[in-house]
Amino acid sequence: MLKKIAIKIFLAALTGLFIYLLVVIFGTRSIDREWQPRIITVRRGFSAGQISSILHKEGVIEHPAMFKYLALAGGLNRKLKAGRYRFDYPLSVWEALDKIHSGAVVYHQVTIPEGLTMARIAGILAGDAGADSLELMDAFRDTALMNIYGIRAASLEGYLFPETYDFEWGSSAGMITNRLVESFFANIQPEWMDEIKKQKMDLRQVVIMASLVEREAQVDAERPVVASVFYNRLKLRRPLESCASIEYALPRHKNRRLTYDDLEIDSPYNTYRRQGLPPGPICNPGRKSLEAAIFPARANYLYFVSKGDGSHIFSRTLEEHNRAKRLVQELKDRR
Secondary structure, three states: OHHHHHHHHHHHHHHHHHHHHHHHHHOOOOOOOOOOOEEEEEOOOOOHHHHHHHHHHOOOOOOHHHHHHHHHHOOOOOOOOOEEEEEOOOOOHHHHHHHHHHOOOOEEEEEOOOOEOHHHHHHHHHHHHOOOHHHHHHHOOOHHHHHHOOOOOOOOOOOOOOOEEEEEOOOOHHHHHHHHHHHHHHOOOHHHHHHHHHOOOOHHHHHHHHHHHHHHOOOHHHHHHHHHHHHHHHHOOOOOOOHHHHHHHOOOOOOOOOOOOHHHOOOOOOOOOOOOOOOOOOOEOOHHHHHHHHOOOOOOOOEEEEOOOOOEEEEOOHHHHHHHHHHHHHHHHHO
16 A cells, blocks of 8 residues: 555656656746846857856846756757847747757848948957957958959958948858958959950959049049049059048048148058059948949049038149139138
């Protein structure tokens, strides 16, 4: 009789334990009114124990020990994927483990504006995508990657295409760099390459010219005209005299007008002292500037001066240019 009772007690306890484990593994904690969605970062190399502690601390799971046990029992301890995860409400231990094992991360939208240097692009990607900026700068100078794309240069400056991208948080520098360069070449149309060959130029020369146009022009309609000014000066073997190239050559970016001393800087990028194109792009140009560099306007302008509102006055002679500069200064004095 006692043996039967003992068996019943054991089975009841076993059933109770089984039910308890089901509740622990698959049950979720109640949501209070103050609950807010959480974004939780799982870094590379985090163990199941570290992840479970974070999830418990943030109120996502109620039983961190069970999360760790299931991960270890299932051989998932080092297979949980790094990244940023969004939790809109508390999850069961099983649901949380499945989410992180499957890598259901939040994608971060990152916008790279036109006309930035690769250093500034690395800064944006570090802040908005969790990438390592130093690793990015190394990737931007990766000769193996440049050889794949046939880029003969010291870096990928000019080939990091400005666009809006979706990246996982903490994406590798190599993967990000590939995406940016792939996007650049995807935007180079076959008819563009035909025109480049027709003009007896190469893509690198076009990228350098486009970078100058990008930094000098703000109004889209003026981009082909700015390009034509530079091409006209090249044909006449005159220095390009691009202020944007001086800004690139200076050790630090200036938020004020350039001085005459700045124009004397000893640099291959000083287009006031040296004829021809600079040795490389001064920024990463967008599609419209690339197109303008390939299809410049048919005009015989040799000068332009900024009106201060993003647009320019274009001139054919130095006399016209000097008049335009005086006019711009008068307009500024009246403001």
